[in-house]
Amino acid sequence: MWELPLMPQQASTIAEKVDALYLFLWGLTAFFTLLIFVLILVFAVKYKRGKVADRSNAPDTDHKLEAVWIVVPLAISLVIFGWATSIFFEQVRPPADAVEYFATGKQWMWKFQSPEGKREVNELHVPKGRNIKVTMTSEDVLHDLFFPAFRTKADVLPGRYTNVWFNATKTGTFHIFCAEYCGMQHSLMIGKVIVMEPDEYERWLTSAASGTAGQATADASETPAQAGERLFTQYGCQTCHQGASGTLGPSLAGVYGSEVELQNGEKVKADDDYMRESILNSSAKIVKGYQAVMPNFKGQISEEEVMNLIAYIKAQQGSGATAQNLTPTGKR
Amino acid sequence: MPGATNGVFEMPKTTYINAQEGIKSWLLTGDHKRIAILYLISISIFFALGGIFAALIRIELLTPGPDLEAEMYNRAFTAHGIVMVFMFLIPAIPAVLGNFLLPIMIGARDLAFPKVNLLSWYLYMIGGLLTLSAMLMGGVDTGWTFYTPYSTSYSQSYVFLTGLGIFIMGFSSITTGLNFVITTHKMRAPGMTWSRLPLFVWSQYATSLVMLLGTPVIAITVVLLAAERVFGVGVFNPNLGGDPVLFQHLFWFYSHPAVYIMVLPAMGVISELIAAFSRRRVFGYSFVAFSSLAIAIFGFLVWGHHLFVSGQSAYAGIIFSLLSFIVAIPSAVKVFNWTTTLYKGSISYETPMLYALAFIGLFAIGGLTGLFCAALGLDVHITDTYFIIAHFHYVMVGATVIAYLGGIHYWWPKMTGRTYPEFWGKLSAMLIYVGFNLTFFPQFILGYLGMPRRYHVYPPEYQVLNVLSTAGASVLAIGFMMPVFYLLWSLKFGPVAGPNPWGAKGLEWETASPPPTLNFDATPIVTEEAYAYDAEAEESAYQAALQQAKHAK
Ligand code: HEM
Ligand SMILES: [Cu+2]
Numbered sequence: 043m044w045e046l047p048l049m050p051q052q053a054s055t056i057a058e059k060v061d062a063l064y065l066f067l068w069g070l071t072a073f074f075t076l077l078i079f080v081l082i083l084v085f086a087v088k089y090k091r092g093k094v095a096d097r098s099n100a101p102d103t104d105h106k107l108e109a110v111w112i113v114v115p116l117a118i119s120l121v122i123f124g125w126a127t128s129i130f131f132e133q134v135r136p137p138a139d140a141v142e143y144f145a146t147g148k149q150w151m152w153k154f155q156s157p158e159g160k161r162e163v164n165e166l167h168v169p170k171g172r173n174i175k176v177t178m179t180s181e182d183v184l185h186d187l188f189f190p191a192f193r194t195k196a197d198v199l200p201g202r203y204t205n206v207w208f209n210a211t212k213t214g215t216f217h218i219f220c221a222e223y224c225g226m227q228h229s230l231m232i233g234k235v236i237v238m239e240p241d242e243y244e245r246w247l248t249s250a251a252s253g254t255a256g257q258a259t260a261d262a263s264e265t266p267a268q269a270g271e272r273l274f275t276q277y278g279c280q281t282c283h284q285g286a287s288g289t290l291g292p293s294l295a296g297v298y299g300s301e302v303e304l305q306n307g308e309k310v311k312a313d314d315d316y317m318r319e320s321i322l323n324s325s326a327k328i329v330k331g332y333q334a335v336m337p338n339f340k341g342q343i344s345e346e347e348v349m350n351l352i353a354y355i356k357a358q359q360g361s362g363a364t365a366q367n368l369t370p371t372g373k374r
Numbered sequence: 375m376p377g378a379t380n381g382v383f384e385m386p387k388t389t390y391i392n393a394q395e396g397i398k399s400w401l402l403t404g405d406h407k408r409i410a411i412l413y414l415i416s417i418s419i420f421f422a423l424g425g426i427f428a429a430l431i432r433i434e435l436l437t438p439g440p441d442l443e444a445e446m447y448n449r450a451f452t453a454h455g456i457v458m459v460f461m462f463l464i465p466a467i468p469a470v471l472g473n474f475l476l477p478i479m480i481g482a483r484d485l486a487f488p489k490v491n492l493l494s495w496y497l498y499m500i501g502g503l504l505t506l507s508a509m510l511m512g513g514v515d516t517g518w519t520f521y522t523p524y525s526t527s528y529s530q531s532y533v534f535l536t537g538l539g540i541f542i543m544g545f546s547s548i549t550t551g552l553n554f555v556i557t558t559h560k561m562r563a564p565g566m567t568w569s570r571l572p573l574f575v576w577s578q579y580a581t582s583l584v585m586l587l588g589t590p591v592i593a594i595t596v597v598l599l600a601a602e603r604v605f606g607v608g609v610f611n612p613n614l615g616g617d618p619v620l621f622q623h624l625f626w627f628y629s630h631p632a633v634y635i636m637v638l639p640a641m642g643v644i645s646e647l648i649a650a651f652s653r654r655r656v657f658g659y660s661f662v663a664f665s666s667l668a669i670a671i672f673g674f675l676v677w678g679h680h681l682f683v684s685g686q687s688a689y690a691g692i693i694f695s696l697l698s699f700i701v702a703i704p705s706a707v708k709v710f711n712w713t714t715t716l717y718k719g720s721i722s723y724e725t726p727m728l729y730a731l732a733f734i735g736l737f738a739i740g741g742l743t744g745l746f747c748a749a750l751g752l753d754v755h756i757t758d759t760y761f762i763i764a765h766f767h768y769v770m771v772g773a774t775v776i777a778y779l780g781g782i783h784y785w786w787p788k789m790t791g792r793t794y795p796e797f798w799g800k801l802s803a804m805l806i807y808v809g810f811n812l813t814f815f816p817q818f819i820l821g822y823l824g825m826p827r828r829y830h831v832y833p834p835e836y837q838v839l840n841v842l843s844t845a846g847a848s849v850l851a852i853g854f855m856m857p858v859f860y861l862l863w864s865l866k867f868g869p870v871a872g873p874n875p876w877g878a879k880g881l882e883w884e885t886a887s888p889p890p891t892l893n894f895d896a897t898p899i900v901t902e903e904a905y906a907y908d909a910e911a912e913e914s915a916y917q918a919a920l921q922q923a924k925h926a927k
Pocket of ligand 2: 186
């Protein structure tokens, strides 16, 4: 407890890159601070009042000198900008093959769901060495899912999906924090990410499926897409969105990721946010050729159920496919 | 103190302080100097209050577990932030030093609108007291940033009343800014051209522009917040089709430029101090003057760097990052300019100069760590952690508070007619410098380790650094308290200062200390540039005086 670490563990593929930039910037800071410090010290001693020194022809301006200290910091800044932005691109663009986990933030806990359907609260088990993307939303206020050991975080917003991704390089247990102030117990909205060797993770999954985790044991064996399929029938979605042609509502096979033309002629991309809006507030964007007959499910479906439904729709890529033989991206 | 003033001078008979008597003559005054004193008193009290909240925060964080209740801790850091930002940092230098000095420095008899100036103080007090009354009734727990939807739909605290107070204080900023801009344009003494303006006046001018243009935006934001909270309008509420990130854009569109409202006047003060104590014209005068304007204008374009992980588009993030790097350059240049001003100077080290040198050191670290925050890939990790807390304290306390204290010490003889004890001044300046670094440097490391801000309990491995930080805060608190005592002491017992105790240039040193109600006996005519120092000549005069003193013994 009383040791003094200077950096958190480097436990993701990005951590090292962020740390390199960090150390470089400290080097720069030390250099310029010392430079100024030494200059001040030298001048302070040499030109102290009462001390004999050459004070003739003191310059008032020197445009050349000023140009130097505009251009040099500017050049250094641009280098840092380029470097930092390239890291940022990596942080905010999940690789195409990333396995998708889900997270919901809620005052004051984190609810996670793995692609295999395992649900956890304030704990997230993940395999080492795999690209993992966490898609998340909030049930109430702003939160922020922060993994210090992975050097990444992102805000979690109500009414929208955001995501973080990482590829853990070390097994072990690391902090999860909420980094956006969210009310009274903000500092208790913490958790652990547990990184395991892939085979160990596999074993953990199967053993945990037998139902030791207290809540939601019934669906512990369902993947999000399977849960979504169950909900699809339960809420009666299939009565309108049936079959490849669709009846009252458009068919949902292959919709995810496509361009949808709306009644007002606009075109939107059918992404997570569009799906969510169409479920919760269906009259907002009506697809061309259809009527606004779908009920609004706001207040009746939880955020997790929405995520499951989207996972199910996402799984229905290509016509005629059923949910059983297609599972979310990346799952073997 | 140069020129051995002890006991040589007598207090002028009539000054702005004794020209009229009675509390009413103060509360109804139109004299900018008296209004400055009213501000000085109220702002000092608010600063102490903000300090008490800081102490509460630091005591809580001494151990990883909870000492205060979570609710109380949240209200304490919110109160600390609100008091420090809206009631101290934004008004401090403009309302106290600016009010007192701006007219005198340009050779005017008062500000353009003396009654509006008094109104500004009343607005400030009414707003401040409303905000304080909200705190007494139980406070706010949203953080000074009031992010929605927490502040609109979830917080069970006095958001509305606090917001109302801030809204009213905003009008105080606007009227002060307006008054300063018009005064600078219209009331300069004959010969006081723009290129002869003291850099302090330049910085006040630039700041006033930001106040005028930026403050209405926070006023609108607060109104929207109130409408949302009271009537459920839905601008920021996603359940009603609103957007919580929109609030952040509006909030930071004002609050980022507000950082420049705090820092530009500080830079102005430092330019004056460095020039006076090294007996040199500030190196690159025109660049320093125009860079204030440049910072004021470009400062409006970088608000989005507070939103890198908020869900705003990655491309917006990149543009804001680039602009942030560019706006940092004028600040860097100022640091080099001040440092170079020392070259071939005739430098002395009284208390204000110690503050000025401390400023350069702290501002350099504050500014350079700003690069960490502007650097996208790195900011993703450090944003909303203690790294940010450390960075903005280096900028806001290290720069604004230090410059304010330096300025108060420098102009104290002018304001009160008396000098304070140098020994205690120097000691407190040094305690503040050491205490400050001990408090906030560990927080950079703490933040990088991952400790999020606004946490009232934390994992035990963060304790060592928190203990260091709290220890530093105790030293800092002692450093801040000392001036209260010796400055008050000096009001009665301090040696009489005389018109120009520092041997400095500038119109304010050409009138009596304290000045008469109308500042000058006759309107001054300006024939030379600001800082017409000649370090070489002044140094030989000093040497000659030394020799004479030796012979006399
Ligand atoms: C003894 C000196 C001080 C100490 C020990 C101190 C400590 C702190 C700490 C620990 C926080 C973080 C609270 C949190 O996020 O959990 C904080 C926040 C803050 N401090 Fe200070 N502070 C000091 C002086 C000042 C001064 C002089 C100012 C401005 C004049 C200031 C302005 C702020 C602001 C604006 C915040 C943000 C509040 C928020 O997060 O809502 N502080 N301070
Ligand atoms: Cu939180």
